[in-house]
Amino acid sequence: MATLNIAIDGPAGAGKSTIAKAVAAKLGFIYIDTGAMYRAVGLAAVRRGIDSTDQEAVASILDEVEITLKHTEDGQQIFLNGENVSAEIRLPEISVAASNVAVIPAVRLKLVELQRQLAQKDHVIMDGRDIGTYVLPDAQLKIFLTANPQARAQRRFLELQEKGVKTTFEEVFADMSYRDKNDSGRAFAPLKAAEDSVMVDSTAMSLEKTIQTITEMAQNALQSEDMK
Numbered sequence: 701m702a703t704l705n706i707a708i709d710g711p712a713g714a715g716k717s718t719i720a721k722a723v724a725a726k727l728g729f730i731y732i733d734t735g736a737m738y739r740a741v742g743l744a745a746v747r748r749g750i751d752s753t754d755q756e757a758v759a760s761i762l763d764e765v766e767i768t769l770k771h772t773e774d775g776q777q778i779f780l781n782g783e784n785v786s787a788e789i790r791l792p793e794i795s796v797a798a799s800n801v802a803v804i805p806a807v808r809l810k811l812v813e814l815q816r817q818l819a820q821k822d823h824v825i826m827d828g829r830d831i832g833t834y835v836l837p838d839a840q841l842k843i844f845l846t847a848n849p850q851a852r853a854q855r856r857f858l859e860l861q862e863k864g865v866k867t868t869f870e871e872v873f874a875d876m877s878y879r880d881k882n883d884s885g886r887a888f889a890p891l892k893a894a895e896d897s898v899m900v901d902s903t904a905m906s907l908e909k910t911i912q913t914i915t916e917m918a919q920n921a922l923q924s925e926d927m928k
């Protein structure tokens with residue numbers, strides 16, 4: 701059986717993971733958060749005291765980095781060399797390290813291979829930056845989810861506050877602007893809307909409305925695949 705693949709790309713804080721998780725639960729798809737994989741590599745570098753912008757040093761530890769995923773009712777759990785690091789990878793300093801290691805082609809090639817294998821096995825909703833353009837160019841539905849920078853930083857700030865992470869709005873806004881520039885400006889598989897993607901701007905949309913809109917698009921994609 702062919703698998704149905706849905707790609708959701710967009711900048712940090714647009715709501716990709718919350719929405720992808722909810723839509724996956726409604727449709728019985730597996731949700732794959734590819735950002736968590738880059739975060740795990742960023743964490744591996746930080747833990748070794750490696751500067752995440754030092755491309756050679758980061759590439760040299762890749763053979764020692766084993767990433768595995770487990771899918772539970774609460775969504776995806778991510779393991780770095782067997783250790784569950786799902787909470788630790790959300791720290792602000794790891795966001796920046798993730799964006800830095802994501803520039804490195806060797807890092808991307810390793811993670812993209814894993815992502816493509818997962819998409820072959822199951823119906824998946826995968827979120828990231830390059831899913832529609834590079835990882836799954838044949839995905840049956842591609843969404844580019846965005847929102848203005850102010851709204852994205854505000855959402856991310858509230859999320860971090862709820863988790864008890866000490867930070868300020870200004871810090872979150874600055875980290876996000878750095879990542880936006882880094883993720884869109886890199887040479888290999890940058891953040892970009894695929895030509896055949898549907899643009900969804902969530903700035904003025906409630907979470908419920910965004911989930912409903914994308915669920916409907918996914919249901920239509922499922923139906924048209926079934927009819928083939």
Ligand code: DC
Pocket residue numbers: 712713734735736738739795798799802827828829830831879883
């Ligand atoms: O989605 P996120 O904020 O958890 O992603 C963390 C970083 O990983 C992000 O700044 C850029 C990088 N990333 C990427 O380059 N490609 C992806 N498919 C997913 C994330």
